[in-house]
Amino acid sequence: MTIKHIVFDIGKVLIHYDPELGYHDIIPDPAERRWFLDNVCTHAWNMEQDRGRSWSDAEAVLIAQHPTREREIRAFRQNWHRMVSHAYEDSVQILRALIASGIDVTMLTNFASDTFREAQKRYPFLCESRGVTVSGDVCMIKPDVDIYHHHAARFALEPAATLFIDDTTANVEGARAAGWQAVQFIDAPRLVSDLRQHGIVF
Structure with a gap:
């Protein structure tokens, strides 16, 4: 047709689009950075924001699971502009x-x-x-x-x-x-x- x-x-x-670009100065070690994005701020987690979940709710979920990673978790939204370079x-x-x-x-x-x-x-x-x-x-x-x-x-x-x-x-x-x-x-x-x-x- x-x-x-x-x-x-x-x-x-x-x-x-590359989430790693938002973390180069926050998690300098490439292996640790990759681990963080594979296990904490994952693609599946981010997809729920694409589905309509608010960033505040999304961050709260992960901070409850990983309280020592609050700074890095909040950095995802804060540094999002770097990811779309x-x-x-x-x-x-x-x-x-x-x-x-x-x-x-x-x-x-x-x-x-x-x-x-x-x-x-x-x-x-x-x-x-x-x-x-x-x-x-x-x-x-x-x-x-x-x-x-x-x-x-x-x-x-x-x-x-x-x-x-x-x-x-x-x-x-x-x-x-x-x-x-x-x-x-x-x-x-x-x-x-x-x-x-x-x-x-x-």
Whole structure:
């Protein structure tokens, strides 16, 4: 089916994200830093903020479990801005070229509500598509199929004519389970190739 809508993920597709960047001066030892992020401020813990949990509640949970690590736990939110260190300019160029060519572009992201608004101020291109669904706003996260259905209904997308771009295999599979077409983001040149294979020339 002809693609009518393109939906971009954001983290690791349009902007860089690496939690270790927030801890270089707080936990200088690489092995200890990695242990902390694997065992205390974990990906699973952070995903609950993407699902809508407040930072105060999130911090309270971990501080109760790791009372000697309070400073490091609170540093996750305090230093979040360091974790999104730069945009992927080649991907942003693709995003903007698609919009300029008249293709319908929206975004669907797992992101806490407050940090996403910070990211929009820092990276204006996050405001340039027709709209965005932020998981923290709707209390649903990828790859749960409900968030794809929500996004499609909100923006009047025809699922079979929608192409989703995400760096994570599970999120790509979630989109396909919702009836969308999807490609996994590897890098900008590969994305251009994938778009062309789907008949999108811009």
